[in-house]
Amino acid sequence: MSVGWVVAIILGIGAVAYFFAAQRARAQADGVNRASATEIPHSLPAYHGWLAFILATIPALLFLLVWSIASGVLLESRVTAEVATHIPDPASASLSSGIVHNVTEVLIRLDLVSPDKLPATYAELRERASAAGMVLADSGEDYMLPLAARTASDGDLYRLIGQGLALIFALAGASFAHSRIKLRLRARNQVERVVLWGLIGASSIAILTTVGIVLSMLGETIHFFSEVNPINFFFGTVWDPRFAAAGSGGSEGQFGLIPLLAGTLYIALVSMLFAVPVGLMAAIYMGEYASRRVRSVVKPLLELLAGIPTIVYGIFAVVTLGPFFRDLSMALTGGNFAFIQSQSVFTAGIVMGVMLIPVVSSLSDDVITAVPGAMRDGSLALGATRSETIRRVILPAALPGIVGALLLTASRAIGETMIVVLAAGVAARLTINPFEAMTTITVKIVNQLTGDLEFNSPQTLVAFALGLTLFVLTLGMNIYALYIVRKYREQYE
Amino acid sequence: MTDAAMTSTAMQSQATASRRDFGLKKRHRDEALFRFYGIAAITIGVAFLAILLFSIVSKGYTAFVQTSITVPVEFSAELIDKDNERATNPRVLVSANYPVLARNAVAKALGVDLADRAAMREIQAFVSDGSRSILREIVTADPNVIGTTRPVTLLAAADLDSANKGQIDLRVAEQNRKVSDQQLRWLEQLKQQGAISTPFNWGLLSFGASSRPETAGLGVALIGSAYMMLIVLVLALPIGVAASIYLEEFAKKNPFTDFIEVNINNLAAVPSIVFGLLGLAVFINFFGMPRSAPLVGGLVLTLMTLPTIIIATRAALRSVPPSIRSAALGIGASRTQMVFDHVLPLATPGILTGTIIGLARALGETAPLLLIGMVAFVANYPSTPLEPATALPVQIFMWTNEAERAFVERTSGAVMVLLVFLALMNILAIVLRRRFERRW
Numbered sequence: 001m002s003v004g005w006v007v008a009i010i011l012g013i014g015a016v017a018y019f020f021a022a023q024r025a026r027a028q029a030d031g032v033n034r035a036s037a038t039e040i041p042h043s044l045p046a047y048h049g050w051l052a053f054i055l056a057t058i059p060a061l062l063f064l065l066v067w068s069i070a071s072g073v074l075l076e077s078r079v080t081a082e083v084a085t086h087i088p089d090p091a092s093a094s095l096s097s098g099i100v101h102n103v104t105e106v107l108i109r110l111d112l113v114s115p116d117k118l119p120a121t122y123a124e125l126r127e128r129a130s131a132a133g134m135v136l137a138d139s140g141e142d143y144m145l146p147l148a149a150r151t152a153s154d155g156d157l158y159r160l161i162g163q164g165l166a167l168i169f170a171l172a173g174a175s176f177a178h179s180r181i182k183l184r185l186r187a188r189n190q191v192e193r194v195v196l197w198g199l200i201g202a203s204s205i206a207i208l209t210t211v212g213i214v215l216s217m218l219g220e221t222i223h224f225f226s227e228v229n230p231i232n233f234f235f236g237t238v239w240d241p242r243f244a245a246a247g248s249g250g251s252e253g254q255f256g257l258i259p260l261l262a263g264t265l266y267i268a269l270v271s272m273l274f275a276v277p278v279g280l281m282a283a284i285y286m287g288e289y290a291s292r293r294v295r296s297v298v299k300p301l302l303e304l305l306a307g308i309p310t311i312v313y314g315i316f317a318v319v320t321l322g323p324f325f326r327d328l329s330m331a332l333t334g335g336n337f338a339f340i341q342s343q344s345v346f347t348a349g350i351v352m353g354v355m356l357i358p359v360v361s362s363l364s365d366d367v368i369t370a371v372p373g374a375m376r377d378g379s380l381a382l383g384a385t386r387s388e389t390i391r392r393v394i395l396p397a398a399l400p401g402i403v404g405a406l407l408l409t410a411s412r413a414i415g416e417t418m419i420v421v422l423a424a425g426v427a428a429r430l431t432i433n434p435f436e437a438m439t440t441i442t443v444k445i446v447n448q449l450t451g452d453l454e455f456n457s458p459q460t461l462v463a464f465a466l467g468l469t470l471f472v473l474t475l476g477m478n479i480y481a482l483y484i485v486r487k488y489r490e491q492y493e
Numbered sequence: 494m495t496d497a498a499m500t501s502t503a504m505q506s507q508a509t510a511s512r513r514d515f516g517l518k519k520r521h522r523d524e525a526l527f528r529f530y531g532i533a534a535i536t537i538g539v540a541f542l543a544i545l546l547f548s549i550v551s552k553g554y555t556a557f558v559q560t561s562i563t564v565p566v567e568f569s570a571e572l573i574d575k576d577n578e579r580a581t582n583p584r585v586l587v588s589a590n591y592p593v594l595a596r597n598a599v600a601k602a603l604g605v606d607l608a609d610r611a612a613m614r615e616i617q618a619f620v621s622d623g624s625r626s627i628l629r630e631i632v633t634a635d636p637n638v639i640g641t642t643r644p645v646t647l648l649a650a651a652d653l654d655s656a657n658k659g660q661i662d663l664r665v666a667e668q669n670r671k672v673s674d675q676q677l678r679w680l681e682q683l684k685q686q687g688a689i690s691t692p693f694n695w696g697l698l699s700f701g702a703s704s705r706p707e708t709a710g711l712g713v714a715l716i717g718s719a720y721m722m723l724i725v726l727v728l729a730l731p732i733g734v735a736a737s738i739y740l741e742e743f744a745k746k747n748p749f750t751d752f753i754e755v756n757i758n759n760l761a762a763v764p765s766i767v768f769g770l771l772g773l774a775v776f777i778n779f780f781g782m783p784r785s786a787p788l789v790g791g792l793v794l795t796l797m798t799l800p801t802i803i804i805a806t807r808a809a810l811r812s813v814p815p816s817i818r819s820a821a822l823g824i825g826a827s828r829t830q831m832v833f834d835h836v837l838p839l840a841t842p843g844i845l846t847g848t849i850i851g852l853a854r855a856l857g858e859t860a861p862l863l864l865i866g867m868v869a870f871v872a873n874y875p876s877t878p879l880e881p882a883t884a885l886p887v888q889i890f891m892w893t894n895e896a897e898r899a900f901v902e903r904t905s906g907a908v909m910v911l912l913v914f915l916a917l918m919n920i921l922a923i924v925l926r927r928r929f930e931r932r933w
Contacts, residue, residue, distance in 0.1 A: 195829055198735060199743060201735075202736040203753050205732055206757045206760055206803070207753060209760055209799070210759070213770075216770070216775050217771075281533070281535075282534040285530075285534065286535070289531055309915070310857070310860075315893055316548060318893060354541045357538045358538075386524060387523055387527035388524075408762065414764070415764020417765065417859075445864070450868050471764075479755075
C-alpha cells in the first residue's frame with residue numbers, strides 16, 4: 001500500500017471519529033434536563049468531534065513518520081555493516097553501499113525481489129536494467145544481489161508492519177476519544193491547546209528557514225575551504241574556476257572573491273547614484289508638492305516599476321538599453337569606436353537603478369511622513385520657503401531614517417541577480433571604467449550552479465561560499481538598517 | 494547738500510530694500526529649481542516605465558501571430574507507405590518522411606519542378622520541421638487520406654515568418670541574409686495565391702521547449718508555473734496565516750517571539766538567490782528530491798513568499814478594531830473562538846490581497862529556480878509536480894540566450910504573457926481590496 005493511501009485512510013478514520021464523537025456528545029447533552037441538572041455540558045459537540053479527530057490522526061501520522069525514518073536508518077546500517085565485511089576501506093565501502101541502494105531500487109522497479117526471480121549475477125541484472133532504461137554502476141559485485149533483495153523484502157515487511165501499526169493507532173485513538181466523552185470533558189480547551197501548538201509551529205518555520213540557510217551554506221562552505229585556502233578566496237584577485245574534468249592534474253582553479261565583490265559593489269554604487277536622487281526627489285515632490293490628483297496617478301505608476309519582475313528589466317537592458325548606449329557612444333566618437341560596451345557596469349547600474357526608484361521613494365516616503373508636522377509648520381511660519389523647509393528642517397530630521405532606507409536599498413542592489421546576469425556580463429575582472437563589463441557574486445553563483453555538475457568539486461562548492469558571503473553582507477546591512485529605522489521611529493513617537 | 498541728502502536717501506532706500514527682500518529672488522529661484530528637480534525625477538521614473546513597456550510590446554506583439562502556409566498536400570501512397578504494409582506494420586505511418594510531403598506540396602503550389610534540387614533545397618527552408626507532426630497526426634488519425642489530396646495549413650519556418658513580418662533587413666547583401674531573393678519572390682507568389690495567412694499564434698502558449706522558434710512555446714512553462722503557484726498557495730497561505738495569528742493575537746512579548754520577528758523581517762530582505770541555494774542544499778541534496786521539479790520550486794518559493802504573506806496578514810489582523818475582540822470575549826467566547834470566528838473573517842480581504850501580491854512576486858521570480866535546475870529543455874507536459882518542468886520567467890531567460898531573430902520576438906512576447914498574468918493578479922488584489930475592505 002502506498003503512503004498516500006495510508007495517510008488518506010487515517011484521515012478517513014479521523015473523519016469518522018469526528019462524526020461519531022460529535023453525535024455521542026450531542027446525545028449526552030440532549031439527555032440532560034437543563035432545569036434540574038447539576039451538570040451542564042462543557043464543550044460544544046463539534047469540539048468533542050475535533051478532539052476525536054486529533055487523537056485519531058496526529059499520533060498515527062507521527063508514528064508513521066518516525067517509523068519510516070527509523071526503519072530506513074536500520075536498513076541502511078545493516079547494509080553498511082554487511083558491505084564492511086566485504087570491503088574494509090570506508091571510502092569505497094560507502095560507494096558500494098550507494099550501489100546496493102541503487103540495486104535495491106532496480107530490483108523493486110523490475111519486480112525481481114523474490115529469490116526465484118533474482119538474477120544470478122550482477123552483470124545480468126545490469127543488462128536487464130539497461131533494457132528497462134535504468135543505469136547501474138559497472139563496479140557492482142555479485143554479493144550485492146542477495147543483500148539488496150533482502151533489504152528490499154525487509155523494507156517491504158517493515159513498511160507493512162508500520163502501516164498496520166499506524167492504522168491500529170488511529171483506530172485506538174478514535175475509540176479512546178470516543179470512550180472518554182463526558183458532559184464535563186474539557187474538549188474545547190484541549191483542542192485549543194493543540195491549535196495553539198500548531199500556530200507556534202507555523203511561526204517557527206521562519207526560524208527553521210534561517211537555520212536551514214545558515215547551516216546548509218556553512219556546511220558546504222567549510223567543505224569548500226577544506227579544498228581551497230580561505231585566504232586565497234577572500235583576498236585572491238583572480239577568478240578562474242577552470243571547469244576541468246575531475247581527476248585531471250592541475251585543475252585547481254583560482255577562486256578570488258575580490259573581482260566579484262568589486263563588480264557587485266561598483267554596480268550597486270552606479271545604481272544607487274541613479275536611484276537615490278531620482279527616488280528621493282520623487283518622494284519629496286509627491287509628499288510635499290503634488291496635488292492629490294497628481295499623486296493618485298503618479299504614485300501607482302511608480303509602484304508599477306516595483307511590480308515588474310527583474311528578468312524583465314534584464315531583457316530591457318539586453319534588448320534595448322545596452323544596444324542604445326553602445327550606438328550612442330559610437331555616434332559620440334564619430335562612428336568607429338563604441339566606448340560603452342553593450343554589457344557594462346553602466347548599463348546594469350542604470351537598469352537596476354530604475355528598478356530601485358520605487359524602493360527608494362516608498363521607503364523615504366515613509367520616513368519623511370514620520371517627521372512631525374509641527375516641525376514643518378514651524379519652519380513655514382518663520383517664513384522659510386517650502387524647499388528651504390525640506391532641505392534645512394525635514395531632511396536633517398529624517399536623515400537617520402533615510403540612511404536606513406538607503407542601506408536597505410543597497411542590500412537589494414547587492415543581492416539582485418537577473419538584471420546583472422543579463423546586463424553585466426560574466427567576465428571577472430578589475431577595472432574602474434564603468435563602461436566595461438564586470439561581474440558580480442550573484443552572476444557567478446548562477447554560473448557555477450547551472451548545468452550538470454558533479455556536486456563535490458570546488459567549482460560548485462564555491463557557489464555556497466559566495467552565497468554565504470552575500471548572505472552575511474546583506475544580513476549585516478539589513479539588521480543595521482532595521483535598527484536605525486526602528487530607533488528613528490521611536491524618536492518621533 | 495541736497496545732492497548728498499538725495500544720495501543718502503537713495504542709498505537708504507536701497508539698503509532697506511535689500512534688507513527686506515532677504516535675497517528673495519534667489520530663494521524663489523531655488524524654490525522653482527527644487528520643484529523642477531521633483532518633476533524631473535518623476536518624469537524620469539514614468540518615462541523609463543513607458544520606454545520599458547513600449548520596447549517590450551513593440552518587439553513582442555508580432556510573436557502573437559504566426560505565418561502559416563495553406564497548400565493542397567498530396568498524401569502520396571508512394572512516399573508514406575511504399576510497400577503498402579500499413580495494415581500489418583502501423584509504424585510505417587509514424588516514421589514516414591512527412592517533411593518531403595510538405596516540401597512537394599509547396600513546390601507544386603509554386604510551380605517548381607520537383608527535380609530541381611537547388612530550388613527544392615530552398616523550398617525545404619520554407620516549411621517548419623514541425624509540419625512533420627501535423628501531417629503525421631492527419632495520417633495516423635485517418636489512414637484513408639493516403640492517396641488523396643487535401644489542403645493543410647502548415648507552420649512557416651522561422652526565417653520565412655520573419656520575412657513575412659517584414660523583420661528581415663533587405664539592405665543586407667543576399668548571401669548574408671537568412672532569406673534569399675528567390676525565397677522572397679516565392680513568398681510574394683504564395684501571398685498572391687492567398688496561401689499565406691497569419692493566424693493567432695496559439696502555439697506560443699501551448700508548445701513545449703523546442704530548438705526551432707516556430708514550434709517553441711510556453712506550454713510546459715505555464716504548467717510548471719501553475720503547479721508552483723498552487724504549491725505556494727496551499728503551503729504559504731495557511732502557514733503564513735497561522736504564524737501571523739500567533740504573533741499578533743497570542744504571543745506574549747518574550748525573547749522567543751522577538752527572535753521570530755527578527756527572523757521574519759530579515760528573511761523578507763534576504764536576496765532571492767540565497768533561497769535557491771537553500772533549496773539546492775536542503776531539498777535536492779539532503780532530502781533527495783528530483784531536480785527541475787515544480788515541487789522543489791514551489792517549496793523554495795513558499796519559503797520566499799512566507800515573510801511577505803506574514804507581514805501583510807499581520808497588518809490585516811491589526812486593522813481589525815479591538816472593540817470586536819472585546820465584544821467577542823465579553824459574551825463568553827474563548828480566545829481561539831474570538832480569533833477564528835470574529836477577527837479572521839474580518840481580516841480575510843486584507844489577507845487575500847497580501848497573498849495575491851506575494852504570489853505575483855513569486856510568479857516573476859527567476860534566480861532561485863535557476864539553481865534548482867529548472868533551466869531544462871522540457872518538451873513534454875509534466876503530469877505531476879514531480880516531473881521536470883520549467884517556469885515562465887525561466888523560459889524567458891532561456892530564450893534570451895537564443896540568437897535567432899524569431900526568438901528575440903518570442904522572448905518579448907513571453908514577457909508580455911508574464912506581465913499580463915501579473916497585471917491580472919494585481920487587478921484582482923485591487924478589486925478585492927476595494928470591494929471587501931472595511932474601514933472602521
